[in-house]
Amino acid sequence: MKLGLIGYPIKYSLSPWIHEQFLQASGIEGEYELFEIKPDTSLKKVIKDMKKSGVKGVNVTVPYKQQIIPYLDGLDPVASSIGAVNTIMVANGKMIGYNTDGVGYIKGLNDMYPDFLSRQTKCLIIGAGGAARSIYVTLSKYGIKHMDIVNRTQESAEDIALLGEKHTATNVLSWREAENKAGYYDILIQTTSIGMKPKINEMIMSLDNVKEGSVVSDIIYQPIHTTFLEHAKRNNALILPGHVMLLYQAKEAFEIWTNQKRNVTHLIEPLQHILEGR
Numbered sequence: 236m237k238l239g240l241i242g243y244p245i246k247y248s249l250s251p252w253i254h255e256q257f258l259q260a261s262g263i264e265g266e267y268e269l270f271e272i273k274p275d276t277s278l279k280k281v282i283k284d285m286k287k288s289g290v291k292g293v294n295v296t297v298p299y300k301q302q303i304i305p306y307l308d309g310l311d312p313v314a315s316s317i318g319a320v321n322t323i324m325v326a327n328g329k330m331i332g333y334n335t336d337g338v339g340y341i342k343g344l345n346d347m348y349p350d351f352l353s354r355q356t357k358c359l360i361i362g363a364g365g366a367a368r369s370i371y372v373t374l375s376k377y378g379i380k381h382m383d384i385v386n387r388t389q390e391s392a393e394d395i396a397l398l399g400e401k402h403t404a405t406n407v408l409s410w411r412e413a414e415n416k417a418g419y420y421d422i423l424i425q426t427t428s429i430g431m432k433p434k435i436n437e438m439i440m441s442l443d444n445v446k447e448g449s450v451v452s453d454i455i456y457q458p459i460h461t462t463f464l465e466h467a468k469r470n471n472a473l474i475l476p477g478h479v480m481l482l483y484q485a486k487e488a489f490e491i492w493t494n495q496k497r498n499v500t501h502l503i504e505p506l507q508h509i510l511e512g513r
């Protein structure tokens with residue numbers, strides 16, 4: 236089975252390692268190839284070539300998660316409301332787009348902290364980019380009743396708030412409001428790129444007021460232990476690092492392609508070692 240990833244730059248992507256584990260465990264012969272597409276390339280041609288190549292499934296990463304949509308033959312309803320795609324399934328010559336980031340986030344959370352998430356869970360989403368959109372839409376569909384957003388560009392946060400289901404009440408906060416109110420939330424989800432390698436000492440907002448026993452997650456996975464998570468730990472919060480979501484969003488993609496369910500819990504530690512060795 237031919238699988239792959241479209242994006243730029245993707246030389247150091249961990250997706251080949253993850254999907255090779257899945258292929259082996261499933262007993263499926265296959266390969267996961269990196270299709271590094273430079274930004275000035277015609278996506279129309281890329282899609283045409285992919286259809287010809289016999290590829291069965293493709294992941295999509297920055298900067299193409301939104302740009303690729305007009306070239307696809309269809310979108311699954313979740314990807315359609317998110318407006319971004321991270322997984323493409325090729326069937327009968329048609330390419331259908333999906334988004335597994337949000338469901339990957341929730342499943343990773345449920346793996347690390349079973350029974351923590353309920354409709355009453357109060358969430359704060361920090362950031363309003365593509366990943367935040369996916370997590371917000373999926374949590375709202377899950378039934379979350381109260382989910383606030385804080386972002387540098389408030390308009391982007393307001394756009395995301397429009398994507399919620401009727402039962403989800405959302406306020407767009409300023410940084411000061413978010414910091415003062417941090418203790419109100421059961422889960423805080425850091426989705427910006429602040430704190431990523433090499434600027435590992437940066438932190439998007441203070442966690443001084445976070446409440447003990449709340450879950451603080453950072454979807455950044457390079458480094459795994461971001462400054463944000465270190466601060467959360469010091470304030471007695473539980474932490475959820477980004478490589479867990481990375482594994483679960485990949486698991487969801489693999490299931491779409493192969494219809495096979497894979498267990499990923501045993502891969503969390505090996506992936507952590509790989510990332511820590513970089």
Ligand code: NAP
Nearest residue numbers: 362363364365366367387388391426427428454477480481
């Ligand atoms: P994106 O669409 O480009 O969004 C970037 C976000 O970061 C926006 O909210 C942006 O705010 C904020 N931001 C960027 N620079 C900032 C700055 N200097 N000050 C304040 N805010 C800033 O990116 P994305 O695709 O959502 O990805 C975001 C992060 O999540 C990346 O680190 C990516 O690697 C990670 N990610 C992880 C997984 C996983 O599986 N663990 C999956 C997807 C993404 P503005 O709106 O104001 O620009």
